[in-house]
Amino acid sequence: MSKIIAAAGTRGAHTFVAQAKFRLAGALAKYGPQRPVNFPNTGYYLPVIYGLLGLPIKTLGDMGQVLDKCEALLPPLENDDLGLALEGGRAALFAQEIIEALRYVEQPDFYLTGEEVTPEKIWLGAADDIILRKRGVEFVDGSAPGFAVILGAAPDRQIAADIARELQRKNLYVFMAGQTNGQTFTEQLLEAGVQIGWGTRLVSFGPDTSAAIFAVGFATRAAMSFGGLEPGDSAKILLYNKERVFAFALTFGEVTAEWCATGLGAVNYGFPIIADTAIPEIGQLVTHTTHDRIVQHALDVRGLKVRIHEVPVPVAYGPAFEGERVRGEDIYVEMGGGRSQAVEWTTSTAMNQVEDGKVEVFGPDLTDLQPGSHPPLAILVEVAGRQMQSDFEPILERQIHHLLNYAQGVMHIGQRDIAWIRISKAAVEKGFRLADLGRIIHAKYHADFGNILDKVQVKIYSTADKVQEILARARQAYRMRDDRIEGMTDESTDTFYSCTLCQSFAPNHVCVITPERTGLCGAYSWLDCKASFEINPTGPNQAIPKGATLDPVFGQWSGVNEFIRKASHGNVERYDTYSIMREPMTSCGCFECLSAVAPLCNGIMIVDRDFTGMTPSGMKFTTLAGMVGGGNVTPGFLGHSKYYITSRKFIAAEGGIKRIVWMPKRLKEEIRARFDKRAGELGLPDLWERIADETVGLTEEEILPFLEEKQHPAISMDPIL
Numbered sequence: 087m088s089k090i091i092a093a094a095g096t097r098g099a100h101t102f103v104a105q106a107k108f109r110l111a112g113a114l115a116k117y118g119p120q121r122p123v124n125f126p127n128t129g130y131y132l133p134v135i136y137g138l139l140g141l142p143i144k145t146l147g148d149m150g151q152v153l154d155k156c157e158a159l160l161p162p163l164e165n166d167d168l169g170l171a172l173e174g175g176r177a178a179l180f181a182q183e184i185i186e187a188l189r190y191v192e193q194p195d196f197y198l199t200g201e202e203v204t205p206e207k208i209w210l211g212a213a214d215d216i217i218l219r220k221r222g223v224e225f226v227d228g229s230a231p232g233f234a235v236i237l238g239a240a241p242d243r244q245i246a247a248d249i250a251r252e253l254q255r256k257n258l259y260v261f262m263a264g265q266t267n268g269q270t271f272t273e274q275l276l277e278a279g280v281q282i283g284w285g286t287r288l289v290s291f292g293p294d295t296s297a298a299i300f301a302v303g304f305a306t307r308a309a310m311s312f313g314g315l316e317p318g319d320s321a322k323i324l325l326y327n328k329e330r331v332f333a334f335a336l337t338f339g340e341v342t343a344e345w346c347a348t349g350l351g352a353v354n355y356g357f358p359i360i361a362d363t364a365i366p367e368i369g370q371l372v373t374h375t376t377h378d379r380i381v382q383h384a385l386d387v388r389g390l391k392v393r394i395h396e397v398p399v400p401v402a403y404g405p406a407f408e409g410e411r412v413r414g415e416d417i418y419v420e421m422g423g424g425r426s427q428a429v430e431w432t433t434s435t436a437m438n439q440v441e442d443g444k445v446e447v448f449g450p451d452l453t454d455l456q457p458g459s460h461p462p463l464a465i466l467v468e469v470a471g472r473q474m475q476s477d478f479e480p481i482l483e484r485q486i487h488h489l490l491n492y493a494q495g496v497m498h499i500g501q502r503d504i505a506w507i508r509i510s511k512a513a514v515e516k517g518f519r520l521a522d523l524g525r526i527i528h529a530k531y532h533a534d535f536g537n538i539l540d541k542v543q544v545k546i547y548s549t550a551d552k553v554q555e556i557l558a559r560a561r562q563a564y565r566m567r568d569d570r571i572e573g574m575t576d577e578s579t580d581t582f583y584s585c586t587l588c589q590s591f592a593p594n595h596v597c598v599i600t601p602e603r604t605g606l607c608g609a610y611s612w613l614d615c616k617a618s619f620e621i622n623p624t625g626p627n628q629a630i631p632k633g634a635t636l637d638p639v640f641g642q643w644s645g646v647n648e649f650i651r652k653a654s655h656g657n658v659e660r661y662d663t664y665s666i667m668r669e670p671m672t673s674c675g676c677f678e679c680l681s682a683v684a685p686l687c688n689g690i691m692i693v694d695r696d697f698t699g700m701t702p703s704g705m706k707f708t709t710l711a712g713m714v715g716g717g718n719v720t721p722g723f724l725g726h727s728k729y730y731i732t733s734r735k736f737i738a739a740e741g742g743i744k745r746i747v748w749m750p751k752r753l754k755e756e757i758r759a760r761f762d763k764r765a766g767e768l769g770l771p772d773l774w775e776r777i778a779d780e781t782v783g784l785t786e787e788e789i790l791p792f793l794e795e796k797q798h799p800a801i802s803m804d805p806i807l
């Protein structure tokens with residue numbers, strides 16, 4: 087039986103290779119061999135080709151050699167031997183990756199950037215490195231057991247929605263590509279009102295079969311980054327996926343020769359194929375079944391046991407529902423978000439003050455309210471534990487955001503006294519009540535932080551006077567927390583913390599996090615790292631004893647250097663914590679902002695990730711990011727968080743914020759309050775107004791007259807170069 091599949095797969099592989107050749111010839115004629123090719127903001131070139139062949143494809147001119155390899159792999163067109171057809175399947179994958187990379191050259195706007203789809207653009211294309219880190223970690227820690235690749239479209243949208251929901255409930259990612267009779271699974275889900283995007287784990291890679299390569303690329307990058315495998319070590323990369331990545335492919339509709347080729351390519355990775363049509367079966371590798379059985383069948387074939395979160399609420403609960411939005415007509419109640427006051431506060435107290443598992447609601451519950459109302463809300467979480475410290479409170483409190491978002495039909499935005507919660511009509515119909523918010527927090531705090539806390543109780547208030555009362559107490563607590571970190575200086579502690587979470591894709595990168603310098607992604611402060619280290623002493627955040635101060639101005643300490651050397655596997659000897667020019671800290675790729683020297687203006691410019699336009703460095707954010715990422719020391723460039731800009735230690739060696747000559751207007755506005763405070767301390771209370779933005783100019787020549795007119799301090803400072 088395998089002969090039929092082998093023959094079809096061989097034909098399909100020939101088609102893909104021929105197509106790739108044809109398109110490459112066209113692109114070469116149009117753009118020339120020097121034209122760079124890549125998947126935006128990724129560090130592994132074309133990852134399947136890089137992983138399996140070890141070839142770093144950087145330009146159109148580099149692609150020819152891959153197609154030569156494809157030729158060598160392709161069996162004769164009239165082949166029905168399965169072994170040879172599997173080789174052809176590999177050739178098909180390489181050809182598909184070339185086809186998709188060429189699309190990025192020819193139609194640069196076809197695919198989205200980022201995680202979420204918009205009504206106009208629904209195709210996500212290659213996952214960038216930030217998505218890979220964020221999502222890849224879930225594969226490693228088990229919160230996502232694997233992924234399903236879906237080829238084609240279901241017979242109707244209801245079947246598509248049912249299958250997607252079932253896969254979501256199993257916490258699996260769903261990677262969608264290809265079409266059946268002009269229909270795509272993605273569009274079926276949208277028509278059925280199912281929300282798609284990385285946030286809901288329903289990932290619309292692309293409308294063509296070749297877009298399935300993004301799933302294979304994701305798996306290949308995971309093997310290299312999380313498995314630490316070398317590019318070119320195809321045997322190990324394939325085995326890693328077979329053993330560690332629980333993936334499988336589901337095909338809908340008639341299985342075409344192209345799908346057979348793609349499927350055989352995937353079989354190389356140990357990913358079995360399950361069809362919904364009667365195709366010849368090959369052992370466990372290729373099987374078929376009915377729609378209602380297809381998900382369970384896939385799990386059985388793959389031997390996958392899914393751990394379901396035990397949270398006692400009447401709606402589906404799990405990370406796949408985190409990114410789901412509750413909008414417009416679906417909203418039953420909305421709390422916070424400017425319509426009413428909502429506040430959430432986690433505080434620790436004495437053991438005898440907490441009755442574990444007690445959840446109380448004071449005030450009207452959801453069924454007492456009219457649909458469309460917006461009552462005030464306070465969530466007070468009281469925890470106690472022998473290992474509990476008050477420094478852990480903000481970390482626990484911040485969990486509330488994603489813990490509540492995991493519930494289907496609950497949407498949570500913000501934190502502290504700007505929390506904003508929506509609960510959908512469907513959730514209320516299923517029996518969801520305010521107390522369920524507390525039950526979720528209780529169950530998940532125990533599950534995730536059982537080593538630091540013993541008891542959790544939750545009080546929920548929905549009347550204005552009680553909410554105001556909690557609000558006042560919570561605000562006092564927030565102020566104390568803020569003052570604590572705000573008042574801390576790097577000199578006031580002997581211990582910094584590391585973060586190596588990003589080594590998954592930038593293997594030599596180490597963030598050193600100090601009280602006055604947050605991690606460059608903006609997600610980790612010194613206090614967060616301290617708590618994380620105490621909660622999980624062998625985790626990604628380690629304590630670094632500073633040791634002897636080697637250079638107080640540039641920020642070098644013996645203990646820190648020693649740590650960096652070890653943690654970077656000997657690749658980075660040392661770096662400056664407070665400088666951009668000499669040996670700045672390494673950058674992984676997920677920095678919120680990038681600073682670059684602006685030589686003509688004798689200062690630096692800063693651009694943040696959200697600003698997509700041109701900058702005075704002559705490059706856009708994405709181009710700059712490509713130069714700076716990867717865990718290298720790049721003098722003249724620095725990746726950092728937004729918060730760090732207004733730190734007293736921001737490039738202190740070069741003169742700090744007095745060097746900033748340009749920032750996007752929105753970023754300027756966003757950091758203004760803290761910036762003005764810092765500028766005031768320097769005796770330059772109007773410095774903010776002297777900084778240029780995109781409305782002043784997009785080149786150094788354009789902004790220089792403005793800086794001169796405003797007597798920007800950078801102009802008269804020591805030469806930065």
Ligand code: SF4
Pocket residue numbers: 585586587588589596597605606607608609610674676677
């Ligand atoms: Fe990555 Fe640094 Fe953020 Fe850690 S702190 S996640 S290493 S960018």
Ligand code: ZN
Pocket residue numbers: 588607674675676677
């Ligand atoms: Zn990073």
